[in-house]
Amino acid sequence: xxxxxxxxxxxxxxxxxxxxxxxxxxxxxxxxxxxxxxxxxxxxxxxxxxxxxxxxxxxxxxxxxxxxxxxxxxxxxxxxxxxxxxxxxxxxxxxxxxxxxxxxxxxxxxxxxxxxxxxxxxxxxxxxxxxxxxxxxxxxxxxxxxxxxxxxxxxxxxxxxxxxxxxxxxxxxxxxxxxxxxxxxxxxxxxxxxxxxxxxxxxxxxxxxxxxxxxxxxxxxxxxxxxxxxxxxxxxxxxxxxxxxxxxxxxxxxxxxxxxxxxxxxxxxxxxxxxxx
Numbered sequence: 125x126x127x128x129x130x131x132x133x134x135x136x137x138x139x140x141x142x143x144x145x146x147x148x149x150x151x152x153x154x155x156x157x158x159x160x161x162x163x164x165x166x167x168x169x170x171x172x173x174x175x176x177x178x179x180x181x182x183x184x185x186x187x188x189x190x191x192x193x194x195x196x197x198x199x200x201x202x203x204x205x206x207x208x209x210x211x212x213x214x215x216x217x218x219x220x221x222x223x224x225x226x227x228x229x230x231x232x233x234x235x236x237x238x239x240x241x242x243x244x245x246x247x248x249x250x251x252x253x254x255x256x257x258x259x260x261x262x263x264x265x266x267x268x269x270x271x272x273x274x275x276x277x278x279x280x281x282x283x284x285x286x287x288x289x290x291x292x293x294x295x296x297x298x299x300x301x302x303x304x305x306x307x308x309x310x311x312x313x314x315x316x317x318x319x320x321x322x323x324x325x326x327x328x329x330x331x332x333x334x335x336x337x338x339x340x341x342x343x344x345x346x347x348x349x350x351x352x353x354x355x356x357x358x359x360x361x362x363x364x365x366x367x368x369x370x371x372x373x374x375x376x377x378x379x380x381x382x383x384x385x386x387x388x389x390x391x392x393x394x395x396x397x398x399x400x401x
Contacts, residue, residue: 133264133282134370136221136362139248144259151287151299157182161320168323175282175372176305181318183300185327190334192290195298196251196258198330198337199286200351203344208333213240218267221362223354224249229270238314238384241306242276245284249351255293261285266370277307280372298327307376309384 137143154169161168165186170179187195198204202215209215213231220226231242245262252258264280272278287299350356 133280133372134266136227136246136265136364136367137248137263138222139225139250139261141250143248144250144261147259147261147283147285147301148257148287151182151184151301161324164324166324166327168320173282173303175303176280178305180301180303181323183298183323183327185298186291186295187298187331187334188295190296190331191294192255192258192288192296194334194337195288195296195330196351197341197349198334199260199288200249200349201337201341204333204337204340207340208329208336213242217359218244218269219360219362219366220357221246222248223357226357226359227265227267227362229267231273231276238310239275239277239308241279241308242273243279243281244270245281251352255290257290258288259285264370264372266368268366268368272375278375279306280304280375305372305376311384 157169157171159167159169165188167184169182169184171182173180198208202217205212205215211233213233215228215230217226217228225246225248227244227246229242229244231240234240244265244267246265247260247262249260250258262281262284264282282303282305284302284304285300287301289297289299291297348356350358
């Protein structure tokens with residue numbers, strides 16, 4: 125089976141509502157998915173795809189005490205993410221493409237002895253309104269201000285996103301789906317371990333971050349939410365001249381020139397990668 129959505133990696137996209145609905149339909153359909161974790165209100169599924177040796181990963185989680193609006197704010201708020209996402213090294217916007225789309229940089233720690241990863245993506249979001257469905261999607265592009273960095277492996281997001289569906293005034297169902305390749309030469313056991321061990325921990329950490337957000341936001345630019353109020357976007361405007369050619373095969377070939385494939389599972393403390401503060 126293969127995923128039914130293909131974003132044009134490397135190309136700046138002017139997203140339409142249909143693109144967001146296609147993403148939603150892939151999230152809520154069970155066709156072709158294999159469940160690898162299912163407990164504690166969370167389910168992790170995988171699906172084969174034609175773009176990468178790595179499976180598409182989909183996470184579904186039900187939050188009984190987190191509203192759709194709150195979860196949407198927490199996912200969007202880059203300043204707050206730098207506090208609760210302890211695996212993030214850097215994260216910032218490079219430019220605004222449209223009122224609901226930007227290009228940004230994100231780098232993250234990898235469990236030692238793996239190299240750290242980074243991504244440059246165009247992101248877009250669609251919000252149907254207060255206590256209504258919300259969707260965020262992204263795919264990799266090449267912004268010339270962020271060329272590959274030394275000692276980092278540049279990953280590729282073919283399509284990654286979030287779907288938030290309210291199930292009540294203070295509850296929601298959350299989907300995270302990623303069709304991506306972390307680059308490098310990762311052994312197969314890494315993805316299996318991540319799906320079954322890391323993802324549930326990350327969901328728990330996200331829920332904890334939501335519980336603390338309102339108190340934090342009240343002291344940190346409480347009215348600043350450019351994902352809701354686009355007139356507040358204060359990054360430079362998109363310039364097509366800043367976008368370089370993107371060759372997925374070249375990117376992956378270059379980043380694969382390392383010895384990560386020989387790393388054994390017992391040499392990596394994957395279980396401690398996500399700290400539960």
